[in-house]
Amino acid sequence: MALSPELTFLPDEPRWRWLRGTFRLLPIAIFLLIWQVVVDLDLVDRSFLPSVSDTFAALWQLTRDGEIGLNLWVSMYRALGGLLIGSVLGVAIGLAMATSERANEFFGPLVATTYSLPKASLVPLFILWFGIGDTTDMLTVVLACLLPVIVSTYHGVKAVPPVILWSARAMGTPRHLVLWRILFPGALPSILTGVRIALGFCFVLTISAEMIAAKSGIGKLIFIYGENGAYVHMFGGLLAVILAAFVADRALLAVMSYLLRWDDAYHAASAHG
Amino acid sequence: MDEGNGIARRVGAVVKAAAIHSYSLILLFLVWEGASRLGLARPLFLPSVTDVVRQFGALLASGDVLAPLVLSLYRAFAGLALAVVVGMIAGLVMARSKWAHWALDPLVSLAFPAPKIAFVPIFILWFGIDSLSKILLVAFTCVLPMLVATYHGAIGVSRTIIWSAEAMGTPERTLLYRVILPASLPYVFSGIRVTTPVALITAFTAEMIAGGGGVGAALMFAQRFFQTPTVFVYILVMLITGFAFDHLMVRLRDRLIPWQDETERP
Amino acid sequence: MSRICIERLDKRYKSRDGDVPALIDINLEIEDGEFVSIIGPSGCGKSTLLYILGGFIPADSGTMQIDGKPITGPGIDRGIVFQEYALFPWLTVAQNILYGLEMAGVPRRRREDIVGQLIRTVNLEGFENRFPRELSGGMKQRVAIARTLAYDPKILLLDEPFGALDSQTREAMQDELRRLWLAQRKTVLFVTHDVDEAVYLSERVVVMSNRPGHIVEEFKITVDRSGGREATVLSSAFITLRNQVWLSVRRQVGAPSL
Numbered sequence: 001m002a003l004s005p006e007l008t009f010l011p012d013e014p015r016w017r018w019l020r021g022t023f024r025l026l027p028i029a030i031f032l033l034i035w036q037v038v039v040d041l042d043l044v045d046r047s048f049l050p051s052v053s054d055t056f057a058a059l060w061q062l063t064r065d066g067e068i069g070l071n072l073w074v075s076m077y078r079a080l081g082g083l084l085i086g087s088v089l090g091v092a093i094g095l096a097m098a099t100s101e102r103a104n105e106f107f108g109p110l111v112a113t114t115y116s117l118p119k120a121s122l123v124p125l126f127i128l129w130f131g132i133g134d135t136t137d138m139l140t141v142v143l144a145c146l147l148p149v150i151v152s153t154y155h156g157v158k159a160v161p162p163v164i165l166w167s168a169r170a171m172g173t174p175r176h177l178v179l180w181r182i183l184f185p186g187a188l189p190s191i192l193t194g195v196r197i198a199l200g201f202c203f204v205l206t207i208s209a210e211m212i213a214a215k216s217g218i219g220k221l222i223f224i225y226g227e228n229g230a231y232v233h234m235f236g237g238l239l240a241v242i243l244a245a246f247v248a249d250r251a252l253l254a255v256m257s258y259l260l261r262w263d264d265a266y267h268a269a270s271a272h273g
Numbered sequence: 274m275d276e277g278n279g280i281a282r283r284v285g286a287v288v289k290a291a292a293i294h295s296y297s298l299i300l301l302f303l304v305w306e307g308a309s310r311l312g313l314a315r316p317l318f319l320p321s322v323t324d325v326v327r328q329f330g331a332l333l334a335s336g337d338v339l340a341p342l343v344l345s346l347y348r349a350f351a352g353l354a355l356a357v358v359v360g361m362i363a364g365l366v367m368a369r370s371k372w373a374h375w376a377l378d379p380l381v382s383l384a385f386p387a388p389k390i391a392f393v394p395i396f397i398l399w400f401g402i403d404s405l406s407k408i409l410l411v412a413f414t415c416v417l418p419m420l421v422a423t424y425h426g427a428i429g430v431s432r433t434i435i436w437s438a439e440a441m442g443t444p445e446r447t448l449l450y451r452v453i454l455p456a457s458l459p460y461v462f463s464g465i466r467v468t469t470p471v472a473l474i475t476a477f478t479a480e481m482i483a484g485g486g487g488v489g490a491a492l493m494f495a496q497r498f499f500q501t502p503t504v505f506v507y508i509l510v511m512l513i514t515g516f517a518f519d520h521l522m523v524r525l526r527d528r529l530i531p532w533q534d535e536t537e538r539p
Numbered sequence: 540m541s542r543i544c545i546e547r548l549d550k551r552y553k554s555r556d557g558d559v560p561a562l563i564d565i566n567l568e569i570e571d572g573e574f575v576s577i578i579g580p581s582g583c584g585k586s587t588l589l590y591i592l593g594g595f596i597p598a599d600s601g602t603m604q605i606d607g608k609p610i611t612g613p614g615i616d617r618g619i620v621f622q623e624y625a626l627f628p629w630l631t632v633a634q635n636i637l638y639g640l641e642m643a644g645v646p647r648r649r650r651e652d653i654v655g656q657l658i659r660t661v662n663l664e665g666f667e668n669r670f671p672r673e674l675s676g677g678m679k680q681r682v683a684i685a686r687t688l689a690y691d692p693k694i695l696l697l698d699e700p701f702g703a704l705d706s707q708t709r710e711a712m713q714d715e716l717r718r719l720w721l722a723q724r725k726t727v728l729f730v731t732h733d734v735d736e737a738v739y740l741s742e743r744v745v746v747m748s749n750r751p752g753h754i755v756e757e758f759k760i761t762v763d764r765s766g767g768r769e770a771t772v773l774s775s776a777f778i779t780l781r782n783q784v785w786l787s788v789r790r791q792v793g794a795p796s797l
Contacts, residue, residue: 005375027376028383048399109295116515118474120481121489121508124496128504129318163625166595169613171639171690185629203388211393211482212493219391223482226394234394242387249386262629262670 050232058236067221068240075217076244078134079206082141086202087195090146094153094191095179111150119144120208127213137209137217144205145198152194156187189263192256199252203245218244320502328502329509337491338510345487346514348404349476352411356472357465359412360419365449365457367420368427381417389414390475393482402485407476414475415468422464426457462529466522470515477511488514543569543592543694543726548601550587560751561587565601567745567754572724576737578784579747580792585730588752589698592728593619605694615643618687622699624679626671632682633658633667639690657685661715677708681715688719694726701736713740714768734788738762738781739772746787756787 007023010016032052038044039051050058062068096103097111119140126136160183168182184191210219218241225234260266292299302322308314309321316324332338366373392410400406430453438452480489488507495503548565551558561584569575577585590596592603594613603610605617618639626635633654640650658664661681671679680700687695697716701709717740720727731737737744738760746756760780764771771777 005371024375025379028379030376031380105294106297109298110301113298113512113516116470116519117508117512118470118477118515120474120478121492121511123481124492125504125508128496128499128501161623161625163621163623164627166590166593166613167619167621167625167627169595170593170615170617170619171686172615172642174642177642182627185627188629200386200388203386204390207388207391208478208482211390212478222391223394226398231398234398238391238395241391242383245386245388246383262672264628264672267672 047231050235054232055235055239058232059239062233062236063240068218068237071216071218071221072240072244075206075210075219076248078137078209078217079141079202080248082138082206083145083195083198083202085138086142086145086198087149089142090149090194090198091153091184091191093146094150095157095183095187097150098154098157098187099179099183107150111147114143115147119205120212123209123212132213132215137206137214140209141202141205144201148197148201149191149194152190152197153187156190156194157183159190160186189260189266192260196249196252196256199249203241203248207241317499317501320505324502325505325509329506332503332506338506341486341488341491342510342514344404345473345476345480345489348407348487349411349472351404352408352476353415353465353469353472355408355412356415356419356468357461360416360464361423361461363416364420364423365427365453368424369445369449369453381420385417385421390478390482393479396479397483402483404485406483407479407485407487410479411472411475415472418468418471419461419464422460422467423457426460426464427453429460430456458529462526466519466526469518469522473511473515473518542571542606543567543728544602544604544607545592546602548588548591548603549599550584550591550596551599562591562598563751563753565753569726569728572726573743574720574727574729574741575743575745576729576731576741577745577747578731578734578737578788579752580749580788581732582750583747583791584750584752585747586698589619589696589728589730593617593696615639615690616692617694617696618690618692619696620680620683620687620698620700622702624671624676624683626679626682626686628671631668631670632663632674635671635682636686636689639686643690645690653689657689660688660719661685676704677712680704680712684716684719688723692725694728697727697729699731702731702733709736710768716740717764734781734785735772738777738784739768744784746784746791748791755791758784758787 005023007020010019035049036052039046039049059068093103093107097107098104122143123136123140126139130136130139164186165178165182168178173181206217207219210217211223214220218237222234222237222241225231225237256266305319306322309316309319309324320328329338363373363377367377368374389410392413393406396406396410396413400409434452434456435448438448443452476487477489477492480487481493482489484490484493488510492504492507492511495501495507545565545567548562549560550562551560553559565588577588579585587596591598592610594610594617627638630638636654636657637650640653645653654667658667661684663678663681663685666674666678671682674682680703683700701712704712713736729737729740738758741760744758744760745754746758747753748755758780762771762774762776762780766774
């Protein structure tokens with residue numbers, strides 16, 4: 001019998017599921033192993049690539065010292081705070097654009113133009129205006145998160161089937177409630193997809209802004225370590241960022257799964273993987 | 274003579290329509306220009322529109338726009354090309370081989386949400402300040418979306434098409450590039466279209482962080498010396514570049530993949 | 540009272556080549572409590588007529604009145620059931636049925652009583668907290684009907700409600716609809732393309748022509764249904780009428796359209 005990665009020879013019982021799950025994570029362990037071996041065999045200069053053990057040790061030490069914890073917290077605050085503000089604003093603008101021709105005419109050109117602008121390019125300008133600090137960083141993040149959320153909200157609302165709107169009106173829904181009770185829930189799957197994209201952006205922009213110029217933050221920390229030659233710590237900080245981003249994404253996915261538990265399309269898609 | 278007038282009138286009508294539809298932009302420019310003329314903001318913080326335009330012309334003439342732009346574009350597209358090739362191969366292999374999927378999937382899932390820009394210091398350590406580190410960083414950032422796009426395109430190819438080809442005796446390698454590849458092209462192209470801005474942004478940002486030439490470095494340089502009109506000029510350069518390439522992509526798509534049904538566009 | 544009165548109704552659609560007529564000179568009167576089916580070939584505009592009556596799209600000329608008052612938009616006096624169910628996917632079965640009651644300002648305790656009753660009426664006990672995506676087509680349609688009945692509209696507009704169901708479910712739903720109508724005697728306007736369904740359910744069947752639609756024939760259905768479905772469907776009265784209607788529709792299908 002051919003061995004398949006799904007381990008089909010194992011029965012589909014709960015007690016074997018942990019083995020299946022572990023097997024799926026095995027490639028990561030293999031990757032770490034290869035990394036460690038490459039360094040141990042001196043195939044690569046240690047100053048260019050610290051070993052797995054050294055990196056994890058550095059991460060552990062920095063966490064205990066609080067340096068990573070503090071800076072990571074600052075960065076997460078900027079990133080997620082910006083994401084929250086950007087998402088709320090984005091939903092509001094998207095809803096307006098989808099329901100009011102006037103709002104669409106006003107915001108449409110603004111959205112289309114800033115679409116192609118790398119928001120990181122605004123960091124030097126914001127530094128000039130607001131100085132180095134949280135305002136600059138968060139403002140950049142807000143602007144970056146606005147666009148995907150506006151666009152996904154707009155399309156989500158437009159995609160609500162007319163018969164749903166008609167049913168709502170036939171059942172006596174007053175105009176001012178249609179937006180909040182019908183259009184917003186109907187557009188939620190699309191909105192949350194946009195928020196997930198914005199989540200990716202907010203990390204990229206926070207790190208970018210911090211590396212360009214900042215007084216604190218994990219981006220700045222990694223940069224400083226690099227400049228001062230503390231390479232092992234640099235790798236440790238990078239590892240922290242990767243893990244934080246991963247956890248945040250998974251958390252959002254879990255929230256989405258709950259909020260969209262009624263959505264046929266979302267569950268059909270996620271069954272695909 | 275009459276024909277010329279007719280064309281002029283039509284152009285005028287188009288311009289007028291465009292102006293009415295983008296009145297918010299025009300309003301923005303008017304407010305901006307008004308604020309700086311009325312002295313509501315210091316020129317250090319907000320130069321007037323005319324100053325920016327003048328500076329644009331000056332920099333363009335002195336070659337300080339094209340030279341860094343060409344360098345940035347070179348880095349962005351070299352990196353993108355690399356990412357497209359590697360991403361497509363990896364995506365196709367992952368779609369056709371369960372073991373390849375098993376090996377790569379957890380790494381892809383872990384790497385996808387991570388902000389690749391955080392790798393700038395590492396890439397500088399490994400590859401220096403010049404173009405190589407930036408090209409590789411762009412490639413690194415773009416390879417994942419390309420991989421995912423290709424993967425989804427390839428697994429989306431209808432089973433019946435594959436079975437028909439296999440029934441006609443197509444060997445695996447031919448199947449890959451005569452059936453699956455063309456069928457996945459719409460997704461691949463969509464991936465390229467989405468990833469091009471990422472390539473540009475990554476190149477610009479890496480230059481802003483690490484220097485070494487290019488529009489990003491020029492922007493930081495201007496900011497450090499408080500040359501605000503120049504800062505605006507380079508922001509505009511980035512904006513126009515992004516805009517131009519997105520439109521180019523749309524045009525290219527319509528010419529390269531004309532067989533695609535409008536309704537099936539990914 | 541809920542007399543529906545339609546006079547000289549026209550509806551046109553704008554297209555690239557000018558106006559395309561969809562409905563021409565529709566004249567129809569429906570008495571209070573009457574069950575009327577509208578039947579005709581595909582594309583004849585029967586659904587369009589229903590949507591105009593529902594107030595979702597405007598007519599181009601003519602008048603439509605309910606009890607002497609013109610129709611200006613959607614309203615809770617006309618409940619509508621669509622072929623696509625149009626349930627709110629983000630609400631549970633119970634929440635969907637509650638919706639109209641909430642909009643009507645019915646007090647909470649009373650609301651819950653009505654919902655409980657309706658769930659029993661349409662045989663969906665145990666599914667109160669399920670989402671529409673977890674239900675079969677027939678169940679979704681029962682929720683759609685329950686939702687519309689909840690706030691007790693005087694008029695029911697049904698647009699091929701059983702079209703997407705398999706024939707066994709369809710027959711069960713037809714019987715259920717008839718039972719509800721007999722109990723509540725609402726005015727019902729039922730659009731369908733199924734001749735047997737129209738004759739089985741209604742007191743009157745209106746046949747529309749091919750596009751642009753206008754009314755070509757009306758049939759008064761005088762069939763004794765007291766013996767149950769088998770007796771009714773196999774009775775000679777039913778068969779004769781059914782054949783007459785079928786022939787009428789068939790003639791319209793063959794007729795030239797615009």
